[in-house]
Amino acid sequence: MSARGLKFLDNWMAQQLPIVARGDPIAASDLADQLMTAAEKAGIRADEINGEVASVFEVIFEAMRRRKRTG
Template identity: 55%
Template sequence: MSTRGINFFDKWMAEHLPDATTDDPAAINDLTDQAMEAAEREGIEVREIYEEVGSVFESIAEAMRHRDGSLPEADLVAVDLLAGRLADEATISREQARDLIGRFGTDWEKLLNEAHFLKELEGRRGQE
């Protein structure tokens, strides 16, 4: 596994993907080639990226399909399930759970810590 590889790839996509959405395979293939060439120039072996994302082409295609900030349908379902679990376990609302996921990602321990902190903060406000 290569944290260096995925960090490079995430940063590269944020800096180099066009703002427009596209599903043109030729354009996505060109972007894939550009990303791999940039990785090599940075001394990052292509395999370090492939170990993390599987298909670079598919990762770029998925990012391009969701340039507007939307999540793929499968991701929306996963976030909803995670929000429900977090809301139940930490006894917070689903809306609060979704907000925490949006702010802190999907790391379960981090989410639980933040949810418990939120609940404690609300308890303190209620005592005032």
């Protein structure tokens, strides 16, 4: 994953994860699709995001699962 791709992934997830249910695989799948669409619109190639990870879905789902509950 390029430094630019990693920064985009990190920032995007920080904005999106707080608004989804914790550990929801359907939401994770939707977010993976949304992430790749947002990256493309930002001029970031898919290989810059998923070049070093086996699955963008797995990265998002694991981040959702590990996210601390608020409130």
